[in-house]
Amino acid sequence: MSTSHGADSEVGRLRTVMLHRPGPELKRLTPRNNDKLLFDGIPWVSRAQEEHDAFAEALRSRDVEVLYLVELLVETLASDEARERAIQGAMASLHLGDTLRQYLTTALQDQSPEELAGFLTAGVRNDEVRGGHGLVTSLLASDDFLIDPLPNLLFTRDSSVWVRDRVAITSLAMPARERETQLTELIYTLHPRFAGTPKIHGWQREHVEGGDVLLLAPGVIAVGVGERTTPAGAERLARQVFAADLAHTVLAVPIAQERATMHLDTVCTMVDVDKIVMYPNVADSLRAYAVTCVDRAGDGDAGLVLRTAEAEPFLVAAAKAMSIDTLHQIDTGLDPVTAEREQWDDGNNTLAISPRVAVAYERNIETNTRLEEAGIEVVAIAGSELGSGRGGPRCMSCPVVRDPLPA
Numbered sequence: 001m002s003t004s005h006g007a008d009s010e011v012g013r014l015r016t017v018m019l020h021r022p023g024p025e026l027k028r029l030t031p032r033n034n035d036k037l038l039f040d041g042i043p044w045v046s047r048a049q050e051e052h053d054a055f056a057e058a059l060r061s062r063d064v065e066v067l068y069l070v071e072l073l074v075e076t077l078a079s080d081e082a083r084e085r086a087i088q089g090a091m092a093s094l095h096l097g098d099t100l101r102q103y104l105t106t107a108l109q110d111q112s113p114e115e116l117a118g119f120l121t122a123g124v125r126n127d128e129v130r131g132g133h134g135l136v137t138s139l140l141a142s143d144d145f146l147i148d149p150l151p152n153l154l155f156t157r158d159s160s161v162w163v164r165d166r167v168a169i170t171s172l173a174m175p176a177r178e179r180e181t182q183l184t185e186l187i188y189t190l191h192p193r194f195a196g197t198p199k200i201h202g203w204q205r206e207h208v209e210g211g212d213v214l215l216l217a218p219g220v221i222a223v224g225v226g227e228r229t230t231p232a233g234a235e236r237l238a239r240q241v242f243a244a245d246l247a248h249t250v251l252a253v254p255i256a257q258e259r260a261t262m263h264l265d266t267v268c269t270m271v272d273v274d275k276i277v278m279y280p281n282v283a284d285s286l287r288a289y290a291v292t293c294v295d296r297a298g299d300g301d302a303g304l305v306l307r308t309a310e311a312e313p314f315l316v317a318a319a320k321a322m323s324i325d326t327l328h329q330i331d332t333g334l335d336p337v338t339a340e341r342e343q344w345d346d347g348n349n350t351l352a353i354s355p356r357v358a359v360a361y362e363r364n365i366e367t368n369t370r371l372e373e374a375g376i377e378v379v380a381i382a383g384s385e386l387g388s389g390r391g392g393p394r395c396m397s398c399p400v401v402r403d404p405l406p407a
């Protein structure tokens with residue numbers, strides 16, 4: 001069954017996508033914790049859900065199968081092994097102390113899969129626990145989390161990424177997001193639908209986030225290196241995709257280590273086989289190091305000998321690796337200021353449903369006009385609340401099946 005899943009580009013006809021409908025984890029956000037939890041504001045949750053439902057509907061109405069992360073998680077947690085692993089993972093936190101850990105472990109074991117999924121995603125606060133009293137519960141504040149909530153689950157792009165028929169479990173850099181990949185690993189390992197799916201990477205490895213991984217064309221992967229994906233993470237991913245023959249070239253693309261450009265997909269996304277929507281304010285300075293494999297000296301990915309070319313302008317290096325004349329750039333915005341505003345609001349962060357059809361936030365009027373002028377059909381969705389986590393349609397989706405591009 002596993003062979004039917006996977007993607008080898010950003011634009012091949014989207015068949016199946018994994019989303020996360022915002023839920024009670026967003027209700028944990030307060031003005032005191034939102035920075036740490038990586039939200040810029042406090043979303044109005046029911047409106048965020050409406051916006052998200054409209055996003056899902058836009059995909060379904062175009063014959064895309066929508067899977068929800070929490071539904072997959074609940075189904076996964078029907079297995080005793082999954083429950084055991086999920087609880088162990090959540091209890092590994094060094095905040096806890098043995099008294100509380102033992103109490104919580106037993107309490108969680110008694111929950112139904114739905115309830116357990118709720119605690120794993122929305123977290124547990126100190127004042128929500130009735131037992132396990134001891135030093136730790138007494139000294140922690142009542143609103144301290146014993147299990148942290150995961151509001152950024154919304155951005156399913158980052159916690160796993162398919163590269164051809166393999167799924168990479170990523171390794172998230174920000175402490176607020178670390179635990180997300182325990183859940184995606186569990187789903188891809190123990191959910192019956194994904195049984196036997198070959199996996200690469202893993203949350204114990206060097207940091208790589210899915211928002212930094214762009215499948216430019218079959219065999220060509222761009223990896224942003226910045227706030228989230230480290231240079232060592234990019235190298236590790238390159239080794240694994242070469243070892244498994246998933247790609248011939250990995251382009252490592254340095255991006256500024258700041259919030260506005262936290263992932264490569266905040267700066268550019270593919271909207272056609274040879275068109276990319278890109279933030280013009282960085283386009284000229286964006287460079288790429290092409291990495292290839294020149295020898296297989298030993299076993300596993302560590303034995304590969306890699307070659308790193310001199311840095312070149314990103315669009316030049318990309319076109320070369322993709323064996324096309326030009327990778328055409330469509331600019332965000334109209335002028336540098338509009339571009340900066342629309343880039344911040346994820347104007348670059350589009351999700352292609354097929355070549356030349358892309359989902360985008362409706363608010364980025366100038367960018368969407370440019371996309372349309374370039375022959376791209378824009379499927380516009382509302383995102384006033386969804387956007388408060390700083391992520392657009394691409395961040396909020398993990399393509400699980402895309403048709404291969406015609407050769």
Ligand SMILES: NC(=[NH2+])NCCC[C@H](N)C(=O)O
Pocket residue numbers: 037038039152155157158174177210211212262263265266389390391392394395
């Ligand atoms: N692929 C993306 N651009 N994801 C956006 C993630 C946003 C999220 N609040 C974070 O800071 O991690």
